[in-house]
Amino acid sequence: MPVDPGAPPATERPSVRLAVDQWKYLSATEPHPRMHVILSVQVTGTGGDRRTPLLAQVLVVDCSGSMSQEKMHAAQRATAAAIRKLPDGAPFAVVRGDGDATVVYPDTGGTARADDRSRRAAERAVRRLVAGGTTCIGAWLDLSRRLLAEQDAPIGHVLLLTDGKNQDGDRMPLAEVLEGCAGRFVCDAWGIGDGWDGRELLRITSRLHGSASAVREEASLPAAYEELMDRLLAKTVPRLDVLVTPMTGTVVRYLKQVHPTEAWLHPEGGSHRFVTRAWGDETRRYQLCLDVDPAGRPRREDLQLAVVALDAPGVTGLLLPQPQPCEVHWTEDASLSAHTDAHVAHFEQHQQLGEAVAAATDAHRRGQPDRAAEHLGRAVQIAEAMGARTLLRRLSELVDPGAPAGPVRLRPGVTTADFEHLITASSRSTFGPPSAGATAVPQLTTAARTTCVDCARPAPATARFCPSCGHRFPEQRP
Template sequence: MAETGAPRAGGTAGQVTVGLEVSQWKYLSGEESDPRMHAVLSVRVDGTEGGGPVLAQVLALDCSGSMTWPPEKLHAAQEAAVAAIRALPDGTPFAVVRGNEQGTMAYPGTATMARASDTTRKRAERVVHGLVAGGGTCIGAWLDLARRLLTEQGAPVGHVLLLTDGKNEHDEQMPLAGVLEECAGRFVCDAWGIGDGWDARELLAVTRRLHGSASSVREEAALPVEYEKLVSGLLTKTVPELAISVTPMPGAEVRYLKQVFPTEVELTPEEGTERFVTRAWGDETRRYQLCLCADPAGRPRREDLQLAVVAVDVPGAQEARLPAPQPCLVHWTDNPALSRHTDAQVEHFEQHQRLGEAVAAATDAHRRGERDLAEHQLGRAAQLAEAMGATEQLDRLARLVRIDDASAGRVALRPDVTAVDFEHLIAASSHSSYGPASGTGTGGGTGTGGGSAAGFTAAPGSGRATVPCPGCSHKAPAAARFCPSCGHPFEALP
């Protein structure tokens, strides 16, 4: 399904500058049955600070029966919503949705949005503090009401801040999958879990489709501060959209493009194109993994070939300074010493994906009562986090296991670990670390100003790559003389 964008009028700062870098290892074996070229695109946006806020905010607050106990939970949710409302600048459209098995208006009282002012903020605070919990949970109904509110408002950056403490138990009343298809491309949604009954993968299904992030709090009292920080960050988002276009050469095909940093986000191309629209930018860097496939039959060997061209644009930004389009290259080779390498950035984010898969497998095993298997999978996650140098992930894992030797994956499941500990870990694992320095792979480039798409050249070079150790299979820098894990000597890179 094509993602139809929010209205593009207004909001973009006067002089936005966009940078684009491509990091890849260009050498592929022509003997593979399905050769794929992976690259990481780093996109940087600067100069948005003078654009002024363009936000329209919907707060979707879980008011199902489970929010009544312990009482601190509903109180923390109310205080968080109030903190978010107080942070909204004058004139910002906003609304509060009361969520249970239905989505109903809490403030304003009709299906419309108020404009933030001293008066409307105080009225909304009184309504939020008076909310009473009861009923079930149907997240699809909450998002559908938010969609209708934001569609009527037509703000450049529509945002939904969703909070829940439970599972989507009344999905049959308004199936979430269908609602997400209707909402995709119309607003950004960040979702938070609170308490001990929420499902991290349900929240991730929402946020990955709606270009947001899933988070959680272990202590209810921490929620208001987290909401304040999140809204402060939202107010810096003054570029509603940025589009990434991938033009494959004849014989090549785009398999996927997905955001991998700072969080994992699904990207769907506009219908009939390879143009992917991303949402709500401030001054920030995001990274995307691009997968291309091509048939080497009949193609020249031992020379660089252009496999695709990547370009970015900012719809509606008349004065944006855009980078020159960048090439993705392929070099078909019969030399396994070249084709067995992997770009360091690609390897980093593929390791992060494997870490998330290990955490999910551990969660499923724990739900089935298979503690030994859960421990094994968490050991695998610790091993991956250690290899990546991901200290935050190791710290999170240490809440569930005692880590005896991270590099060997030797861990022991803590006796007091609970089901919700795994949900916190899944949500946190969707936030990736930055990874290796960008722009170091062969075929990479940086564009920070305007320029023509003509006359591509690619400087030769080895790039920054990783190689599997023949002794222990751990990845190591291609230029290393010895494996940093087991000490096995490496052959010199040709």
């Protein structure tokens, strides 16, 4: 069934849709051909009965010595705002992060169940936090893993805030900790101040199926935490598994999420089952790469390379779609095999955009402003081609395009922190072309609609986030 991310659910019962987009023609004469496929997965109708808490939450607050009084106050207010959002009965804990990790609420260790009393007590514990010590993010995540392992809530989540880089990695290597945490919970990581590392946050959130964000003004952090909690509490499907069954002669090379953020998926054991976590009403896109061999295969006909199916272990009452085939048509016609699927091309552009931003950041760190500007100029070109309007606005804060034929230049006063913010912003992709064959988005009345600046698709005027691409709308808009 084709995916239309703007369409309302066809039934009140929670359901999942799956669409496959690809350019099926591959050269039968080129060595080592690969098939790239974009999978669009949409979940709708997940409102459901939430009397049983689905969420277990760990709130990690960076209390290292670099946390200034202003940053600490913002962190305290934001953490308190998140605590107030917790539904009754949800297990939760607050962790102090420095060179180690300590549970500051509940004071007995472990977790507490959310109610009026425990929420008030947790806020008091948060207000008593003071800064001091170093930064060991691996210890923070490892303690979070152990806390969540004690809970039976189907959705485990860690909300992590830091203003610095992982300094004590030798004592608790982050790579090893991430492997131990992968598949156990989802982590969203936030940067505050000007000393954090955007790529380090993305490394964490990509492995733990979350997102990396940051605030420029400390005062905006509480509202950002509240919005994140609203989205988190709307997720009622703990997991969806993508099952890829390759045909003889086909090898599954990788599956990665490409929208709304990039995340590499790792198969369970030696299988081709890829686990995705914590769904609400949303659409995500994945890129499947298959190694294929044309030797001995028929020409001038469509052949099945693999079958993609979705599964929801332990989730009842969810309507799942029919499995969908991935196909190939071997050809000697170069005019056919030279084409690339528009969906694949879109996300390849997004990858190039991220590489340009990373190269600009490295050049700026090396004290090479002209090289940084050159890479950002390339990023501007790609963002314009993709229609990534939000990112273009971010880029315009760092560079001055100058004359049409001249090079771009860094604006005066650009800092390292500006590049870290750009890295996290560039990790969010635009939706790309609609899935082939998708039905048209129902037209909303002028008074009841708005248009997303990232994907140009309509949304209800009351929406806080675009239902198609997840872009956050400003609080006041026409």
